[in-house]
Amino acid sequence: MLNRTQSENLFQKAKNYFPGGVNSPVRAFRSVGGTPLFIERGIGSHITDADGNTFIDFCCSWGPLISGHAHPSIVEAISEAAKLGTSFGTPTRKENELAELILSNHRYLERLRFVSSGTEAVMSAIRLARGYTGRNKILKFEGCYHGHVDALLVKAGSGLVTFGGSSSAGIPEAVVNETITVSLNDENLVEEVFQKYGNDIAAIIIEPVPANNGLLIQRKEFLEFLRTITQKHGSLLIFDEVINGFRIGFEGAAGYYNIQPDIITFGKIIGGGLPVGAYGASSEIMKHISPEGNVYQAGTLSGNPMAMAAGKAQLQLCLAPGFYERLEENCNWLSNEVESFAKQKGIPFKMHRIASIFWIAFSDAEHIRSAENIDADSMQHFRKLHAHLLDSGVYLGPSGYEVGFVSSAHTQEDLKFAAEAMKAGLVAG
Numbered sequence: 001m002l003n004r005t006q007s008e009n010l011f012q013k014a015k016n017y018f019p020g021g022v023n024s025p026v027r028a029f030r031s032v033g034g035t036p037l038f039i040e041r042g043i044g045s046h047i048t049d050a051d052g053n054t055f056i057d058f059c060c061s062w063g064p065l066i067s068g069h070a071h072p073s074i075v076e077a078i079s080e081a082a083k084l085g086t087s088f089g090t091p092t093r094k095e096n097e098l099a100e101l102i103l104s105n106h107r108y109l110e111r112l113r114f115v116s117s118g119t120e121a122v123m124s125a126i127r128l129a130r131g132y133t134g135r136n137k138i139l140k141f142e143g144c145y146h147g148h149v150d151a152l153l154v155k156a157g158s159g160l161v162t163f164g165g166s167s168s169a170g171i172p173e174a175v176v177n178e179t180i181t182v183s184l185n186d187e188n189l190v191e192e193v194f195q196k197y198g199n200d201i202a203a204i205i206i207e208p209v210p211a212n213n214g215l216l217i218q219r220k221e222f223l224e225f226l227r228t229i230t231q232k233h234g235s236l237l238i239f240d241e242v243i244n245g246f247r248i249g250f251e252g253a254a255g256y257y258n259i260q261p262d263i264i265t266f267g268k269i270i271g272g273g274l275p276v277g278a279y280g281a282s283s284e285i286m287k288h289i290s291p292e293g294n295v296y297q298a299g300t301l302s303g304n305p306m307a308m309a310a311g312k313a314q315l316q317l318c319l320a321p322g323f324y325e326r327l328e329e330n331c332n333w334l335s336n337e338v339e340s341f342a343k344q345k346g347i348p349f350k351m352h353r354i355a356s357i358f359w360i361a362f363s364d365a366e367h368i369r370s371a372e373n374i375d376a377d378s379m380q381h382f383r384k385l386h387a388h389l390l391d392s393g394v395y396l397g398p399s400g401y402e403v404g405f406v407s408s409a410h411t412q413e414d415l416k417f418a419a420e421a422m423k424a425g426l427v428a429g
């Protein structure tokens with residue numbers, strides 16, 4: 001059994017400082033049980049906790065670390081930037097450099113604004129969509145996560161197209177009333193919403209590859225339908241690519257599906273492990289942002305030079321030829337290896353995957369495309385697998401609703417080791 005003495009001590013202390021002992025809820029290990037591990041350091045594919053246990057890491061800070069931990073070129077970029085001063089509150093050359101790298105390699109963006117988190121990017125994109133269209137309502141999908149933005153912490157109601165309730169206390173009803181939530185993968189529901197509220201809808205927001213509540217890969221036709229119906233009604237289509245961006249490919253899901261949304265939001269990989277978010281669109285839409293336009297949005301640390309340097313170093317790594325192909329091959333290898341073992345043993349199990357994202361589902365269903373098709377009871381199997389993997393030296397995000405990430409730091413040996421540990425976990429459970 002894993003020795004967690006130091007982590008347990010640190011967690012006891014942390015509970016005196018932070019609600020639930022953490023600064024972001026899912027870190028608390030509530031869905032898998034036990035004490036969260038306090039990580040002291042990471043290098044490449046591995047992390048080491050306060051008790052000296054080392055793990056192959058497939059959580060990768062929840063997505064940002066597509067090149068693994070402490071990649072030398074990212075570390076160097078950050079330390080060189082730090083020596084020159086950590087923040088100025090003025091424009092810097094580094095903002096131009098990161099923007100240039102992105103805009104010259106992305107077909108669907110003309111202008112960007114850097115912010116400091118994914119939540120901030122989404123919040124600003126929603127304001128921009130409302131400012132641009134002069135409308136208030138937002139249509140979102142059950143099972144998509146868009147950060148802790150008031151208007152988007154709203155869950156579906158019981159009826160088909162009804163207004164739901166908030167999924168957090170502290171959100172005014174007036175805000176909830178401007179958000180409509182429907183199931184993924186259902187053209188009819190969206191059609192119905194537009195028939196009722198078409199002229200009031202500022203935007204549809206979707207994770208084009210929903211990856212925050214299982215991995216709910218959508219049909220391309222569904223995404224194309226969203227493009228068409230928003231155009232028809234003068235609403236904007238927002239792709240929240242905070243997790244998809246620079247992960248599904250350099251152009252994210254927009255590039256993968258060849259669909260041009262109106263606004264794209266970024267976070268995670270864009271900062272190379274430092275706090276960066278961004279939103280971007282055509283110059284026609286972005287000119288509505290202050291100081292050019294009248295949609296206000298600002299940030300003291302936006303475009304922070306260390307964060308820009310880290311992002312640039314990260315995205316340069318992503319642009320290397322074959323970078324995404326190799327990641328996808330590795331993710332497929334791992335997934336196929338474990339899946340075929342489960343099949344032999346007659347265990348209902350599938351690793352849903354796209355690019356370098358995988359999601360473990362204890363179900364034989366070929367496709368799971370909407371949140372209500374996830375079997376909550378199957379999560380008990382994930383708990384057991386998670387515990388077994390920790391004991392074996394493999395770290396997955398501590399919830400069966402979370403996806404895993406293959407990074408370019410994962411070697412063949414890492415993947416082989418992880419596959420064997422997963423197989424053993426499946427039969428041990």
Ligand SMILES: *Cc1c(COP(=O)(O)O)cnc(C)c1O
Pocket residue numbers: 117118119120122145146147148207212240241242243244267268277
């Ligand atoms: C992570 C995530 C967010 C929130 O980003 P933070 O940096 O955690 O605020 C928003 N949208 C999506 C799709 C995400 O995956």
